[in-house]
Amino acid sequence: MTRRPPKALIAFQGERGAFSEEAARKLLGAGIDVLPCPRFEDVFHSLQDGEAAGAVIPIENTLAGSVHENYDHLQRFDFPIVAETNVRIVHNLMAPPGVPFSRIRRAYSHPVALNQCLDFFTRHPGIERVTYYDTAGSAKMLMEKGLNDCAAIASAVAAEIYGARILRRSIEDDRRNFTRFFLLRTPGYARKYPRQAPPNAQWKTSLVFSTRNIPGALFRCLSAFALRDLNLTKIESRPLRGKPWEYLFYLDFLGRVDTPTAQNAIGHLRELADVLKVLGCYPRG
Amino acid sequence: MTRRPPKALIAFQGERGAFSEEAARKLLGAGIDVLPCPRFEDVFHSLQDGEAAGAVIPIENTLAGSVHENYDHLQRFDFPIVAETNVRIVHNLMAPPGVPFSRIRRAYSHPVALNQCLDFFTRHPGIERVTYYDTAGSAKMLMEKGLNDCAAIASAVAAEIYGARILRRSIEDDRRNFTRFFLLRTPGYARKYPRQAPPNAQWKTSLVFSTRNIPGALFRCLSAFALRDLNLTKIESRPLRGKPWEYLFYLDFLGRVDTPTAQNAIGHLRELADVLKVLGCYPRG
Numbered sequence: 001m002t003r004r005p006p007k008a009l010i011a012f013q014g015e016r017g018a019f020s021e022e023a024a025r026k027l028l029g030a031g032i033d034v035l036p037c038p039r040f041e042d043v044f045h046s047l048q049d050g051e052a053a054g055a056v057i058p059i060e061n062t063l064a065g066s067v068h069e070n071y072d073h074l075q076r077f078d079f080p081i082v083a084e085t086n087v088r089i090v091h092n093l094m095a096p097p098g099v100p101f102s103r104i105r106r107a108y109s110h111p112v113a114l115n116q117c118l119d120f121f122t123r124h125p126g127i128e129r130v131t132y133y134d135t136a137g138s139a140k141m142l143m144e145k146g147l148n149d150c151a152a153i154a155s156a157v158a159a160e161i162y163g164a165r166i167l168r169r170s171i172e173d174d175r176r177n178f179t180r181f182f183l184l185r186t187p188g189y190a191r192k193y194p195r196q197a198p199p200n201a202q203w204k205t206s207l208v209f210s211t212r213n214i215p216g217a218l219f220r221c222l223s224a225f226a227l228r229d230l231n232l233t234k235i236e237s238r239p240l241r242g243k244p245w246e247y248l249f250y251l252d253f254l255g256r257v258d259t260p261t262a263q264n265a266i267g268h269l270r271e272l273a274d275v276l277k278v279l280g281c282y283p284r285g
Numbered sequence: 286m287t288r289r290p291p292k293a294l295i296a297f298q299g300e301r302g303a304f305s306e307e308a309a310r311k312l313l314g315a316g317i318d319v320l321p322c323p324r325f326e327d328v329f330h331s332l333q334d335g336e337a338a339g340a341v342i343p344i345e346n347t348l349a350g351s352v353h354e355n356y357d358h359l360q361r362f363d364f365p366i367v368a369e370t371n372v373r374i375v376h377n378l379m380a381p382p383g384v385p386f387s388r389i390r391r392a393y394s395h396p397v398a399l400n401q402c403l404d405f406f407t408r409h410p411g412i413e414r415v416t417y418y419d420t421a422g423s424a425k426m427l428m429e430k431g432l433n434d435c436a437a438i439a440s441a442v443a444a445e446i447y448g449a450r451i452l453r454r455s456i457e458d459d460r461r462n463f464t465r466f467f468l469l470r471t472p473g474y475a476r477k478y479p480r481q482a483p484p485n486a487q488w489k490t491s492l493v494f495s496t497r498n499i500p501g502a503l504f505r506c507l508s509a510f511a512l513r514d515l516n517l518t519k520i521e522s523r524p525l526r527g528k529p530w531e532y533l534f535y536l537d538f539l540g541r542v543d544t545p546t547a548q549n550a551i552g553h554l555r556e557l558a559d560v561l562k563v564l565g566c567y568p569r570g
Contacts, residue, residue, distance in 0.1 A: 038403070039403065060350070063353050064349065064350065064352070064353065064354075065345070065349065065350030065351040065352065065353055066351070067349065067350060068346075068348050068349065068350055069348050069349075110396060110416075111395060111396065111416070111419075112397075114418075115324065118323075118324065129418075131395075131416045131417055131418050132416055133396055133414075133416050134396075216511050216514075218507065218511075218517060218520065219504070219507050219508065219511035222503065222504050222507065223504065229501075232522070233522075233524070234522055234524075235503065235520060235521070235522045236520070236522060237517070237518075237519055237520045237521060239519075
């Protein structure tokens with residue numbers, strides 16, 4: 001008999017309908033129950049306290065880069081990455097049902113979202129941009145107040161959750177705006193309910209390590225992978241504040257962590273690195 | 286006779302008093318004239334159109350990562366990096382002169398800034414957070430409207446520019462919040478007025494390159510530097526969207542681009558990389 005995991009909460013940062021919720025649905029299905037949290041740290045604490053059974057966090061964006069804060073939490077807490085997914089950030093203009101586009105005078109959203117739709121506002125100078133705390137939160141506020149000359153800019157999931165009607169889809173300037181998300185579990189949950197993957201799935205392993213003084217050091221560290229023909233899909237250095245000449249590296253390679261080749265590469269890297277932590281092994285998204 | 290550059294505008298993204306203006310002052314002195322621009326692209330266009338004589342752009346932040354958008358602009362436009370600097374992001378609570386801290390009921394700022402001061406708001410539950418388009422812009426608005434029970438959260442430079450009084454300094458949760466900025470010039474300006482550096486200055490060279498399929502490729506590319514004992518201070522991969530298995534790399538190394546060693550390393554890298562562009566050579570900040 002296959003064990004079926006209990007239905008439980010999935011934590012993410014932001015309001016209901018945030019892009020993290022879209023990622024959570026993509027990873028776990030639309031029927032999940034969610035636990036929105038004010039900040040990333042709260043997401044990790046909710047897993048630690050057993051309030052949530054999983055967490056979905058953004059880790060990098062194609063325009064804005066890696067979310068170092070979440071790499072910091074991944075190192076501090078011990079929650080393995082068990083899956084990844086990429087979500088295209090699509091901004092939609094939405095209003096309460098019955099409000100036509102022609103009546104819209106103001107559009108509410110997070111300033112980052114508003115700034116990613118500047119071409120739309122140039123084409124529609126009659127619509128004023130108004131900043132709000134959160135993209136999804138602006139849709140919620142609009143519906144609660146029943147504003148009939150205002151719109152919100154948010155995800156399609158937010159429109160669905162709050163019952164808003166989408167008036168214009170995909171109004172963002174740049175369509176190459178993707179965010180990569182990780183699904184985290186507690187170590188116990190990950191052991192008890194290993195994630196199923198298609199038999200032909202490629203696997204990725206993510207790790208962080210630090211070295212002192214880069215010149216030859218990084219080159220030697222990468223030899224652990226190059227000499228074993230392991231493909232890297234990410235390498236990024238980050239200076240360690242207050243420790244000149246010491247660097248932290250984020251590295252992803254294609255391979256299952258439990259294969260002899262991967263184990264040998266990691267063993268080799270451990271000889272060369274000061275600190276090394278495997279963050280997880282998961283099917284490529 | 287030493288040539289003295291003409292006094293001219295320095296462009297940056299944001300309102301007067303943005304952290305980019307703080308960086309510009311750090312790089313060029315407090316007496317500069319500035320050209321605030323709505324978006325990063327406008328900053329580059331203002332240099333291209335000759336409206337500005339220099340530009341200051343953020344390139345990476347210790348919590349939020351590299352600003353890929355500005356790396357994209359650096360590749361598309363041809364403006365050499367001639368200097369770098371690091372600015373600590375300090376958030377200050379400010380109000381019109383005469384307004385005491387005890388009277389503050391609301392604090393305006395950009396949501397990213399508000400989110401970086403959550404401990405402050407937990408300690409002061411009587412102060413409501415209100416989102417605004419821009420950190421410096423919230424200080425400007427406060428002063429223009431003469432609000433006497435409201436504060437703004439912005440840089441010390443914004444307080445100075447708009448005449449606000451700082452009531453609480455450095456209210457950010459995490460003090461390890463630094464942003465690295467580049468100073469860009471037109472190629473003509475950079476040739477005509479080479480930047481002076483102290484005789485013992487270390488130099489950095491920044492470049493971007495792309496490779497197909499990483500496994501051995503990146504390792505071989507890094508050998509161009511490792512075999513010549515050139516220190517890397519940054520290496521970051523970025524997948525090229527729509528081109529699976531092709532990656533773009535950001536690389537900084539310590540050394541002057543015009544030395545034989547650096548020229549040999551770059552020549553060697555050029556043999557291995559598909560595309561290579563040197564973005565600039567500048568004294569270490």
